[in-house]
């Protein structure tokens with residue numbers, strides 16, 4: 001684990017000391033947008049036109065943020081149009097690596113050893129953390145974006161004329177509500193589990209734990225009244241929650257001490273999680289080996305033995321009856 005300073009790799013853990021033991025996530029820096037015609041998006045430069053075969057995603061199968069982009073690539077039918085490389089789940093002194101002897105698919109574009117070399121290829125003097133996902137433009141040889149929330153918005157519609165897929169997970173009329181749910185889920189749940197797990201003071205941990213489980217209780221109630229987070233159709237908000245929920249019982253309960261209760265113990269959340277998992281194309285994006293291996297093996301300050309747990313054994317393919325439940329309620 002480390003970061004680049006003026007293009008030079010430094011191996012260092014997150015600084016929580018200056019924040020009373022709290023983990024603060026750094027904002028992503030590379031924020032350009034792919035668009036249908038190459039016009040500029042809300043931030044960054046223009047010139048990134050949606051084209052088949054032009055873009056490449058660097059992901060970790062363990063990472064919940066990168067996982068969002070893989071889900072959108074799958075559900076929007078983009079597999080043949082956007083290529084992917086998977087980093088090793090073992091993120092140690094050199095950060096994310098392309099070590100093919102350690103479960104990485106390698107870097108077919110440049111044969112790089114480390115992900116930080118992709119960042120310095122984009123900008124030789126880059127300063128900042130080296131995170132996944134990274135969306136790379138093979139034509140201009142530069143990074144489009146390293147912000148997952150924006151990458152999924154691009155994948156949601158920029159390639160629609162190429163794929164013919166018109167599903168919209170961020171429909172105009174629901175945007176305000178989706179944005180509100182996203183903010184709540186991000187602060188308390190997506191990032192909340194990290195705030196609990198990376199806290200280095202009892203107080204910082206306890207605060208994160210309390211907000212996390214308060215938020216899960218609220219969503220449990222919400223999902224008793226509504227099939228999905230925003231109405232009766234899946235939206236972006238559901239996929240953003242999904243990537244945390246699917247990791248919860250395997251990693252966050254134990255490794256991050258989010259152990260008030262498991263997702264399996266919530267009636268609605270557990271059934272909802274299954275419905276999302278069983279959506280076409282989604283189960284193939286979930287890799288519990290990479291997920292468990294990454295967290296338990298890489299965070300040596302939390303788990304110095306690097307022993308990876310065998311369990312839990314959960315059948316995410318079992319029946320959930322969400323469709324019937326909400327049809328009956330009509």
Ligand SMILES: N[C@@H](CCC(=O)N[C@@H](CS)C(=O)NCC(=O)O)C(=O)O
Pocket residue numbers: 001002027028062063064065066095129130131132133146147148149
């Ligand atoms: N804002 C980013 C966050 C991505 C992120 O933090 N990824 C983690 C993996 S789960 C990472 O690469 N961490 C490496 C580091 O912080 O050094 C996004 O959502 O795309």
